Amino acid sequence: MSRHLATICWLLVGAQAALSVTLGFNEDNTLARLGPIISVAVTIAFTALHGTARYGWYNFALFFAIAAVVSWIYETASILTGFPFGHYHYTDRLGPKLWLVPLAIIPAYFGTAYLAWTIAQVLLGIYASALTLRTSVFLPITAAFIMVMWDVSMDPYMATILGNWIWHGGGAFYGVPLVNFFGWYLCVYTFYQLFAFYLLNVQARHPPTEIRQKYYWLQPAALYLMGVPFYAIKLIHGANRTMTTADRKSWSTSDIYASALLVTLVTMVFVAMLAIFRVIEKREDD
Secondary structure, X not given: OOHHHHHHHHHHHHHHHHHHHXXXXXXXXXXXXHHHHXXXXXXXXXXXXXXXXXXXXXXXXXXXXXXXXXXXXXXXXXXXXXXXXXXXXXXXXXXXEEOOEEOOHHHHXXXXXXXXXXXXXXXXXXXXXXXXXXXXXXXXXXXXXXXXXXXXXXXXHHHHHOOOEEEOOOOOEOOEOOHHHHHHHHHHHHHHHHHHHHHXXXXXXXXXXXXXXXXXXXXXXXXXXXXXXXXXXXXXXXXXXXXXXXXXXXXXXXXXXXXXXXHHHHHHHHHXXXXXXXXXXXXXXX
């Protein structure tokens, strides 16, 4: 990865941090509606630059295609049948849809999925080595947990507060049903496992580029952390309101922000800081 490209990636991390702070202080509904879409755009720009440096455009595009197709199938199936996430529907707040699923959802899945995938490689100590049959299974299992951590922190905000999607029967976790998180794990594990088996099959002929620069492996963890300031600022600065979900239960927005902040601190921050520590402490000859 060239230093020029690395600089652009760091600027995108900074842009995400600035957006997180701005949205934290802002109570305007229009900006709150556009915020998630802007955040996805920044994350996708980062993953495109970062991911192609290692996997090349073909493998990176294939990763995106697998994630897009699998996530759209699972989302559509759940909207129609309730499996695997539960019964819900999307409102019009996220823009145009591909039948029942907003187009913005697909890159949102992939952007964070790529970050979790890369962080998982660092945590497992396999980020500078080719996949084996064992690691091709352990990596998707680990990455899926890291991905679900993000969903646990953001789903009550995106659904209960912003109303980007509506859970028909509400749910115990601030209006979100617990089955949603099991569904998320199944969904992201599926496309991770498919991509891992693909890499295992082709890496002898087309191995990913070996990148040992530490800053390259620090960047995904840094971007993964950028949602933390938002919840901290909202908890301290945001107006407290009462939201009512489809099951007619009422939830305090302050409680939702406090829960989201706690979740990010004990899950997302923990794994990101552990990944950062492992990269910094890794010897160049390991």
